[in-house]
Amino acid sequence: MKTFSGVISDYRWLCAVLLVTLMGVLVFSSCISEAGEHSGGQGKQTTQQQDSVTTKPGHKEIGEASWYGSKFQGQETANGESFDQKDMTAAHPSLPMGTKAKVTNLENGKKVEVRINDRGPYAEGRVIDLSKAAAKKLDMKEGGTSQVKIETKSPQKKASADPPSKSK
DSSP states (O other): HHHHHHHHHHHHHHHHHHHHHHHHHHHHHHHHHHHHHHTTTTTTOOHHHHHHOOTTTOOOOEEEEEOOOGGGOOOTTTTBBOOOSSSSEEESSSSTTEEEEEETTTTOOOOEEEEEEEOOOSSSTEEEEEEHHHHTTEEEOTTEEEEEEEOOOOOOOOSSOOOOOOOO
């Protein structure tokens, strides 16, 4: 027959085991959800995943844009591509990778379409980082920033790649 102190000891041991197990489950589930989103901090996606991305319907945003160029040339972007300052690409903090966005320079009215392939900008108060080519097309000042409007279209449904089956 167990004494009262023996029962209390078993109860404490059981509570400790349950607490450690619960903490382990919480830490593991947190790691799983972050790994799915960030994939080691890179947020890589395959080309097929990028092509099937849906964007926020009619996303519009106004703010300060900057650009990045030769310092980042060849470095890996958040979606796994090598950055090419000559491509029409951009970094945005939340738009899905692969999103096509129309960027309008509010200072001169010039427009460009870019594809989101990176995360950023990391400078406070900025809404988008453009590649050097996109900034040049917008006639942004060398080494500067411009007020821009960012717009995305509502996603369009893609036609099925499989041809309709023919019945005989």
